[in-house]
Amino acid sequence: MKIAQIAPLAEAVPPKLYGGTERVIWWLTEALVDLGHDVTLYASGDSVTSARLVPCSEAGLRLAGINDHAAATLAMLDRVLREADRYDILHFHVDLLQYPMFRHLAGKCLTTLHGRQDLPDFWPIHDAFPEKNLVSISDNQRAPIPQANFIGTVYHGMPDALIPFAPAGGDYLAFIGRISPEKRPDRAIEIARRAGMKLRIAAKIDNADKAYFEERIAPLLEGADVEFIGEIGDAEKPEFLGNAAALLFPIDWPEPFGLVMIEAMAAGTPVIAFANGSVPEVIEPGVTGAIVSSVEEAVDAVPFVRAIPRETVRRAFEARFTAHRMARDYVALYESLAGLGTLPPPAFAGDAFAASRGLDMAGAGTYG
Amino acid sequence: MKIAQIAPLAEAVPPKLYGGTERVIWWLTEALVDLGHDVTLYASGDSVTSARLVPCSEAGLRLAGINDHAAATLAMLDRVLREADRYDILHFHVDLLQYPMFRHLAGKCLTTLHGRQDLPDFWPIHDAFPEKNLVSISDNQRAPIPQANFIGTVYHGMPDALIPFAPAGGDYLAFIGRISPEKRPDRAIEIARRAGMKLRIAAKIDNADKAYFEERIAPLLEGADVEFIGEIGDAEKPEFLGNAAALLFPIDWPEPFGLVMIEAMAAGTPVIAFANGSVPEVIEPGVTGAIVSSVEEAVDAVPFVRAIPRETVRRAFEARFTAHRMARDYVALYESLAGLGTLPPPAFAGDAFAASRGLDMAGAGTYG
Numbered sequence: 025m026k027i028a029q030i031a032p033l034a035e036a037v038p039p040k041l042y043g044g045t046e047r048v049i050w051w052l053t054e055a056l057v058d059l060g061h062d063v064t065l066y067a068s069g070d071s072v073t074s075a076r077l078v079p080c081s082e083a084g085l086r087l088a089g090i091n092d093h094a095a096a097t098l099a100m101l102d103r104v105l106r107e108a109d110r111y112d113i114l115h116f117h118v119d120l121l122q123y124p125m126f127r128h129l130a131g132k133c134l135t136t137l138h139g140r141q142d143l144p145d146f147w148p149i150h151d152a153f154p155e156k157n158l159v160s161i162s163d164n165q166r167a168p169i170p171q172a173n174f175i176g177t178v179y180h181g182m183p184d185a186l187i188p189f190a191p192a193g194g195d196y197l198a199f200i201g202r203i204s205p206e207k208r209p210d211r212a213i214e215i216a217r218r219a220g221m222k223l224r225i226a227a228k229i230d231n232a233d234k235a236y237f238e239e240r241i242a243p244l245l246e247g248a249d250v251e252f253i254g255e256i257g258d259a260e261k262p263e264f265l266g267n268a269a270a271l272l273f274p275i276d277w278p279e280p281f282g283l284v285m286i287e288a289m290a291a292g293t294p295v296i297a298f299a300n301g302s303v304p305e306v307i308e309p310g311v312t313g314a315i316v317s318s319v320e321e322a323v324d325a326v327p328f329v330r331a332i333p334r335e336t337v338r339r340a341f342e343a344r345f346t347a348h349r350m351a352r353d354y355v356a357l358y359e360s361l362a363g364l365g366t367l368p369p370p371a372f373a374g375d376a377f378a379a380s381r382g383l384d385m386a387g388a389g390t391y392g
Numbered sequence: 393m394k395i396a397q398i399a400p401l402a403e404a405v406p407p408k409l410y411g412g413t414e415r416v417i418w419w420l421t422e423a424l425v426d427l428g429h430d431v432t433l434y435a436s437g438d439s440v441t442s443a444r445l446v447p448c449s450e451a452g453l454r455l456a457g458i459n460d461h462a463a464a465t466l467a468m469l470d471r472v473l474r475e476a477d478r479y480d481i482l483h484f485h486v487d488l489l490q491y492p493m494f495r496h497l498a499g500k501c502l503t504t505l506h507g508r509q510d511l512p513d514f515w516p517i518h519d520a521f522p523e524k525n526l527v528s529i530s531d532n533q534r535a536p537i538p539q540a541n542f543i544g545t546v547y548h549g550m551p552d553a554l555i556p557f558a559p560a561g562g563d564y565l566a567f568i569g570r571i572s573p574e575k576r577p578d579r580a581i582e583i584a585r586r587a588g589m590k591l592r593i594a595a596k597i598d599n600a601d602k603a604y605f606e607e608r609i610a611p612l613l614e615g616a617d618v619e620f621i622g623e624i625g626d627a628e629k630p631e632f633l634g635n636a637a638a639l640l641f642p643i644d645w646p647e648p649f650g651l652v653m654i655e656a657m658a659a660g661t662p663v664i665a666f667a668n669g670s671v672p673e674v675i676e677p678g679v680t681g682a683i684v685s686s687v688e689e690a691v692d693a694v695p696f697v698r699a700i701p702r703e704t705v706r707r708a709f710e711a712r713f714t715a716h717r718m719a720r721d722y723v724a725l726y727e728s729l730a731g732l733g734t735l736p737p738p739a740f741a742g743d744a745f746a747a748s749r750g751l752d753m754a755g756a757g758t759y760g
Contacts, residue, residue: 081516092513094462095488099520102492120463124470125492145460148449152467 025358028111029053029075030104031067032118033096036084038072042228043084044283045138048180048350049117055181055351064111066100078103097121105129113358120146123153130155132361134175137161142168142278159357161281162302176357179306180281181350186258187290189338190266196222197326198268198293200256200284203229203237208298211274213244214319215296219326221249223272226264228255266291270313270329273297274322282306285313289341292334296325312340393726396479397421397443398472399435400486401464404452406440410596411452412651413506416548416718417485423549423719432479434468446471465489473497481726488514491521498523500729502543505529510536510646527725529649530670544725547674548649549718554626555658557706558634564590565694566636566661568624568652571597571605574645576666581612583640583664583690589617591640594632596623634659638681638697641665642690650674653681657709660702664693680708 029052035043038050049065050073056063057074065071069079080100085093101122108114108129116122116135126133134157150172160166160177197219199212209225216223229237245252256264265271271288272295279301286306288295295313297303307313310332314325343349397420403411406418417433418441424431425442433439437447448468453461469490476482476497484490484503494501502525518540528534528545565587567580577593584591597605613620624632633639639656647669654674656663663681665671675681678700682693711717 090513092511095514095517095520098488098492099516102520105492120466121489124466124473143460145458146463148467149463152463152470 025355026062026064026110026112027056027358028064028066028104028107028114029056030100030114030116030118030122031065031071033068033081033093033100034084034086035068036070036072037065037067040070040084040087045117046084047182048138048283051182051347052351052354054183055347056355058348059351059355061355066104078107094121101125113361115354115358120149123149123156127153127155130157133157134159134357134361136178137165138280140278140280141165157361159354162305164278164301164305165280167278175360176353178350178353178357179345180283180286181345181347182283182286182290184290184342184346184348187262187265187287189334190262190291190293191334192267193269193293193334194267195269196224196267198265198271198288199223199225199227200261200264200271200287201227202233203227203241204233205236205240206275206277208274208276209241210244211276211298211319211322212272213241213250215272215274215322215326217249218319218323221269221326222251223249224251224253224264224268226253226256226260261287262291265293268293270326271295272322273303274319275300275303277301279303286341286345289313289337289345292338294329294332294334294337296322296329298322306345308340312337393723394430394432394478394480395424395726396432396434396472396475396482397424398468398482398484398486398490399433399439401436401449401461401468402452402454403436404438404440405433405435408438408452408455413485414452415550416506416651419550419715420719420722422551423715424723427716427719427723429723434472446475462489469493481729483722483726488517491517491524495521495523498525501525502527502725502729504546505533506648508646508648509533525729527722530673532646532669532673533648535646543728544721546718546721546725547713548651548654549713549715550651550654550658552658552710552714552716555630555633555655557702558630558659558661559702560635561637561661561702562635563637564592564635566592566594566633566639566656568594568629568632568639568655570601571595571609572601573604573608574643576642576644577609578612579642579644579666579687579690580640581609581618582687583642583694585617586687586691587694589637589694591618592632592636593618593620594622594624594628595620629655630659633661636661638694639663640690641671642687643668643671645669647671654709654713657681657705657713660706662697662700662702662705664690664697666690674713676708680705 031037031049035046037046039046053063053065053073053075063075065073065075066078066080068081068084070083071077081096097118105125114133136159150169157175158172160174163177166174197216201207203209265288271293275298281302285295289312295307297307299315299317303315307315309315314329316322316325399405399417403414405414407414421431421433421441421443431443433441433443434446434448436449436452438451439445449464465486473493482501504527518537525543526540528542531545534542565584569575571577633656639661641663643666649670653663657680663675665675667683667685671683675683677683682697684690684693
């Protein structure tokens with residue numbers, strides 16, 4: 025299948041530093057190539073891929089100091105549109121700028137929504153462009169926009185060797201992510217203290233969260249039972265997660281997916297997660313962790329999840345959250361799209377476009 | 393002429409508080425209606441206009457707490473596209489989201505660029521969409537993007553009665569605007585002190601500029617010769633500007649237009665401005681003020697501009713910077729657009745669209 029993947033230009037694919045979306049696109053693209061598909065990746069010029077790369081900016085825009093990405097994204101989308109007939113499927117990972125431009129090709133387009141959908145900012149797009157095919161990264165992510173045309177949920181997956189199985193585990197609780205009010209590191213500290221276990225926190229502190237860290241979290245870090253080790257990279261994750269007894273994921277927001285949960289599971293480390301967002305879909309209680317609704321329940325869950333064999337956790341990861349599983353799910357969606365195999369002739373596409381626009385195409389016979 | 397004005401949804405037209413772009417759109421729309429044109433305004437639902445209003449959001453998005461305006465803007469543009477055949481001219485005041493959607497109608501579209509163009513963020517749009525008709529608000533604004541298709545410069549204008557002529561003037565120097573490093577209030581203070589004159593500062597302090605104000609400006613405010621009166625509204629401007637001996641505009645950035653200069657001129661108050669951005673186009677030395685390149689030159693200019701009869705300044709405003717002059721300039725551009733009066737039939741528009749996209753429309757004869 026001839027597939028175009030259209031990535032945000034904010035970060036390279038894979039990203040140099042942060043960038044969950046770009047990491048997932050990287051894993052998906054590599055897996056699709058591995059499955060034998062003809063894949064083209066539209067992304068920043070410093071991207072590295074086994075697919076054919078179409079560079080659409082010199083480098084990832086954020087690290088290049090570009091704050092407004094709309095112009096570069098529209099230029100990329102214009103290039104994709106000009107080359108659209110080369111592909112069976114156009115798979116977009118940019119939020120919304122593509123909908124008007126690709127309306128007449130909506131049948132072979134799909135867009136994965138990578139972010140939260142509970143903020144009203146994006147809602148007008150769903151009424152204006154109802155024909156677009158959307159993919160959610162959890163069923164829960166769809167809740168705020170029931171009117172949107174979702175054709176499936178595809179959970180993220182990662183390469184199965186990226187974080188190897190760590191059969192022994194360890195004796196501390198782990199917290200990894202950003203220090204921010206919605207990630208609730210304060211809850212993690214309270215859970216660990218009440219469970220009588222050491223907590224290790226691997227987290228970055230964005231500028232926006234500096235005041236929160238100084239005022240709310242730093243005072244809680246006194247004492248030998250909490251270790252704040254700062255931000256860690258991909259190379260350090262296997263050890264950090266593999267040596268943990270459990271990962272704490274005490275979130276307070278509608279997390280659309282939560283990659284860190286499957287990273288822990290890859291290591292065989294169970295997850296104690298609060299029942300928000302995607303959590304009930306990602307965590308299987310007693311298999312890969314526990315789902316809780318309070319600090320008390322989280323404390324009680326510690327011995328419960330430590331009793332789960334780490335092999336069980338790893339096996340669930342391999343069954344549900346590898347990049348190849350993700351790629352196969354997407355291929356099934358690509359194949360399900362109505363237009364595929366029976367693509368309308370160009371005239372039909374233009375006609376549908378005109379009709380959808382309310383344009384008067386009565387004189388169109390003069391085309392020939 | 394049937395004209396659509398498409399405004400940003402950030403603020404109402406006119407804006408409830410700040411919003412230079414929306415104020416200019418308001419003035420332009422009222423003047424076009426006054427000149428007898430059939431004008432439709434696409435804007436937020438709390439806008440007030442003599443034109444036909446098409447409400448595209450309930451209220452101005454910024455004050456409604458919406459941070460990302462792309463979805464609402466795309467929905468508005470989609471509505472404009474569906475109704476495009478009602479108009480002879482589509483005049484956009486949103487920066488760039490319209491270019492791909494209206495490519496096939498580019499002949500009857502124009503976009504006024506209201507912001508600075510020296511940041512690289514927006515440059516990719518000009519290579520990707522070269523056919524779009526652009527209007528600059530000063531010639532200098534174009535300098536960073538020589539490749540862009542500008543069809544004219546139209547200086548802003550304001551209703552001639554908004555700030556009445558104040559023949560007497562006064563004895564202080566005035567500074568009005570935001571407290572920010574690029575507006576250089578520090579220079580204004582130094583100029584006034586060295587000229588031996590009182591300075592009155594009417595300025596808002598954005599959150600982003602709080603630290604700059606506290607660290608750099610507040611210490612300079614000690615003493616009876618500088619009065620900081622905070623932010624003022626439209627109702628207070630006539631008195632503040634009309635009672636000044638001169639306005640100081642000591643900017644340090646490529647100001648694309650600078651409404652405050654013509655507000656001062658409306659009152660008959662001359663302007664001492666640094667030679668950046670639009671300044672050499674807006675200020676006529678010896679007629680409406682002085683153009684300087686250093687604090688020394690600004691100090692020397694104070695007696696020079698005080699010698700200009702205030703009637704001379706007001707007359708220059710009336711000749712060059714009224715809303716009716718702005719509206720007539722735009723109408724001349726509307727009339728100059730190639731497609732006007734000889735609009736291509738819908739089929740041609742679609743054909744040009746297809747050709748520009750590289751789409752294969754060979755089978756288009758099957759349309760009929």
